[in-house]
Amino acid sequence: MNDLKKDNTEEKILNAAQNVFIEKGMDGARMQAIADEAGINKALLHYYFRTKEKLFNAIFTKVFSQIFPNLMTMVRSERPLEEKLGMFVETYIDLLQKNPFLPTFILKEMNRNPDFLAKIIKGSGVNPTEVIAMFEKEMDAGKIRRMDPRDILVNILGLSIFPIAAGPLITIMFFENDKAAYKAFIERRKKTVTEFVLNSILIK
Amino acid sequence: MNDLKKDNTEEKILNAAQNVFIEKGMDGARMQAIADEAGINKALLHYYFRTKEKLFNAIFTKVFSQIFPNLMTMVRSERPLEEKLGMFVETYIDLLQKNPFLPTFILKEMNRNPDFLAKIIKGSGVNPTEVIAMFEKEMDAGKIRRMDPRDILVNILGLSIFPIAAGPLITIMFFENDKAAYKAFIERRKKTVTEFVLNSILIK
DNA sequence: TTTTGATTTAACCAACTGGTCAAAAATAAA
DNA sequence: TTTATTTTTGACCAGTTGGTTAAATCAAAA
Numbered sequence: 001m002n003d004l005k006k007d008n009t010e011e012k013i014l015n016a017a018q019n020v021f022i023e024k025g026m027d028g029a030r031m032q033a034i035a036d037e038a039g040i041n042k043a044l045l046h047y048y049f050r051t052k053e054k055l056f057n058a059i060f061t062k063v064f065s066q067i068f069p070n071l072m073t074m075v076r077s078e079r080p081l082e083e084k085l086g087m088f089v090e091t092y093i094d095l096l097q098k099n100p101f102l103p104t105f106i107l108k109e110m111n112r113n114p115d116f117l118a119k120i121i122k123g124s125g126v127n128p129t130e131v132i133a134m135f136e137k138e139m140d141a142g143k144i145r146r147m148d149p150r151d152i153l154v155n156i157l158g159l160s161i162f163p164i165a166a167g168p169l170i171t172i173m174f175f176e177n178d179k180a181a182y183k184a185f186i187e188r189r190k191k192t193v194t195e196f197v198l199n200s201i202l203i204k
Numbered sequence: 205m206n207d208l209k210k211d212n213t214e215e216k217i218l219n220a221a222q223n224v225f226i227e228k229g230m231d232g233a234r235m236q237a238i239a240d241e242a243g244i245n246k247a248l249l250h251y252y253f254r255t256k257e258k259l260f261n262a263i264f265t266k267v268f269s270q271i272f273p274n275l276m277t278m279v280r281s282e283r284p285l286e287e288k289l290g291m292f293v294e295t296y297i298d299l300l301q302k303n304p305f306l307p308t309f310i311l312k313e314m315n316r317n318p319d320f321l322a323k324i325i326k327g328s329g330v331n332p333t334e335v336i337a338m339f340e341k342e343m344d345a346g347k348i349r350r351m352d353p354r355d356i357l358v359n360i361l362g363l364s365i366f367p368i369a370a371g372p373l374i375t376i377m378f379f380e381n382d383k384a385a386y387k388a389f390i391e392r393r394k395k396t397v398t399e400f401v402l403n404s405i406l407i408k
Numbered sequence: 409t410t411t412t413g414a415t416t417t418a419a420c421c422a423a424c425t426g427g428t429c430a431a432a433a434a435t436a437a438a
Numbered sequence: 439t440t441t442a443t444t445t446t447t448g449a450c451c452a453g454t455t456g457g458t459t460a461a462a463t464c465a466a467a468a
Contacts, residue, residue: 027231107369108312114372162362168318200404
């Protein structure tokens, strides 16, 4: 068995599947479309990943675990809160801007199959304790006002994710379908979201 | 033609279709499932709405135009900003809590077919000018800090919608899959989201 | 009662979809 | 080279899906 060729085909499949699944979702994706995008035969697709479900699970797990841990490392840094938040928001919005279908994909599929989501989360060892502890430390230090740290995290995520997920709506309602204007709007939010959050939680 | 019977069947279909489409989305929904839920024959379903697409468009239009205008009336009231915002957030989160699949449904489908979304928005005459004008008036009056009013609106929507759309994730990560705890969390947010926003935009 | 038109149904169909299989091609081992 | 193993392919299949049709049922008008 040629490892190089095998790895190559498998990688081509994973890339193709990721593209198709993220855009169309589990129900909308077609095995034939994935095979086409990978430039291979449909039978070969089934040779590598026996079923659509197995392939989908592989992709969902991959995508999901690519996003969260990377951002955790940022939280762990020793920078002041303002900087950490700024970096997080900027990196995150940037990532989503480059993958505009990612938010709806994850949101839709986590609602379609919450059990599988639970399995992944438990398996990946990702838990938000660290982030929560960080916010609590800042509260103890009197730097930010007292509130449920979970609200802070959810708020940051909502402020970053929603504007991308609702991109088409915003583009039409606010910018008369001018995509460049929408893009600039999102670009600005890399700064304004941080300001908005800090303005709300910081004690002056 | 018996109007009563016709209306009744059509209404049964619309209700059933709304349930199925909102939960499964366009791709995941099955005409047979809709017929079953409506308690009728599949042929009858096609008799009332010739194609799946026509039925879906009817539902999407209906759902979409049910949500936005209702909330506009709230904005038009002469109450102070704090009250208006409080009412809006509370009503909106409450609506979403009762229809947890609504956010992902609309987000997913608006991304699947942005052209149709544009058509609906143009048709419904809904535009956010009024809300933007309202925020600008408050800025002129020195009540809230100067910023892009579109950001304020998007932020409020994101803070309200995202926690419902990401319900499964939050339930697992923050509440060890305890649905009641998640529900209480969302309940609390009816107040805390308003506080969070006011804290950020109000000039003290 | 008969007739007319709308409503409802069971049976059916063609296209699509995920998945299989046996054989061919390519690669590695002997 | 020959043999064994893995990778790739084209043809195929069974189940599903959206949609059709002709006939049956029903309600109201004549």
